[in-house]
Amino acid sequence: MSPFTGSAPRTPKWQHLRVSIDESAVATVTLARTEKLNALTFGAYADLRDLLAELSREKFVRALVLAGEGRSFCSGGDVDEIIGETLAMDTSQLLDFNRMTGQVVRAIRECPFPVIAALHGVAAGAGAVLALAADFRIADPTARFAFLFTKVGLSGGDMGAAYLLPRVVGLGHATRLLMLGDTVRAPEAERIGLISEMVDEGGADEAAQALAHRLAEGPALAYAQTKALLTAELDMPLAAAVEMDAATQALLMNGEDYAEFHAAFTAKRPPKWQGK
Numbered sequence: 001m002s003p004f005t006g007s008a009p010r011t012p013k014w015q016h017l018r019v020s021i022d023e024s025a026v027a028t029v030t031l032a033r034t035e036k037l038n039a040l041t042f043g044a045y046a047d048l049r050d051l052l053a054e055l056s057r058e059k060f061v062r063a064l065v066l067a068g069e070g071r072s073f074c075s076g077g078d079v080d081e082i083i084g085e086t087l088a089m090d091t092s093q094l095l096d097f098n099r100m101t102g103q104v105v106r107a108i109r110e111c112p113f114p115v116i117a118a119l120h121g122v123a124a125g126a127g128a129v130l131a132l133a134a135d136f137r138i139a140d141p142t143a144r145f146a147f148l149f150t151k152v153g154l155s156g157g158d159m160g161a162a163y164l165l166p167r168v169v170g171l172g173h174a175t176r177l178l179m180l181g182d183t184v185r186a187p188e189a190e191r192i193g194l195i196s197e198m199v200d201e202g203g204a205d206e207a208a209q210a211l212a213h214r215l216a217e218g219p220a221l222a223y224a225q226t227k228a229l230l231t232a233e234l235d236m237p238l239a240a241a242v243e244m245d246a247a248t249q250a251l252l253m254n255g256e257d258y259a260e261f262h263a264a265f266t267a268k269r270p271p272k273w274q275g276k
Helices: 042-058 079-086 091-110 126-133 161-169 171-180 186-191 204-216 220-235 238-253 256-267
Strands: 018-021 026-031 063-068 115-119 122-124 136-139 144-146
Touching: 026 042, 026 204, 042 079, 042 091, 063 126, 063 204, 091 126, 091 220, 115 126, 115 204, 122 126, 126 144, 126 161, 136 186, 136 204, 144 186, 161 171, 220 238, 238 256
Parallel strands: 026 063, 063 115, 115 136, 122 144
Antiparallel strands: 018 026
16 A cells, blocks of 8 residues: 555544554554444444555554454444445445445555454454454454355355455365355364464453564564565466565565664674564
8 A cells, every 4th residue: 555645634533443553553443333243334344444544554553453342353244234225225336335345355455564353252244354354363262253145145255255265264165154154163263274373262352462562573564575475476376476575575685674683683682673
């Protein structure tokens, strides 16, 4: 995402999300509609899209935790406020809405900082895809995933799920999860690779924060380029991928962090990463 800004000021308050940024440059974005298990609204989707773009441009966030308040991470799109409303939309409006939800997933994948999903309770429908799009999924034993799209009469390939899920769990598991829409509980999700790390019950938020702070203290530019390559090279032939790797490493070898590692190694001290 481009770091250049136009006339629009920084957003002072997000209406549909709770956002905080601490002194370590870790952002925490909390879905906080506990009475609806953090179901998403049109405004929540739009705020997520715009927030990620804004944080990417400003370049001071080193890691982001996406969490849900209360009993669950996110139960998906609000049945009344989204599904009910979409029944009255024409094709043009529906296309705009579906493009917006996809833009949220692209923003998670393309932002230059790691995104960690802290998971407990249900991650269903769009909530499951938000978790899927994150770089890390930290979950406790109560976590359960359900890609429910076919159960409401829609394609299982919603918001990029048919692109991302086979690359995380393999085509066989992805076909089963997207076609049938059945619930996958934490033990199976961990077994098939859908969960990055399992923690004790109630510990997902704390573990996600710990990982976010570890990442925030590290070489931010190296992490950003690693994330970019992981996404860009998914569909590349090997020859193109190794060429992109070579060009990226050549650029990073001219960076301050690479020189800092050598200086720190020589002086037998920890590196002081600058993200440059």
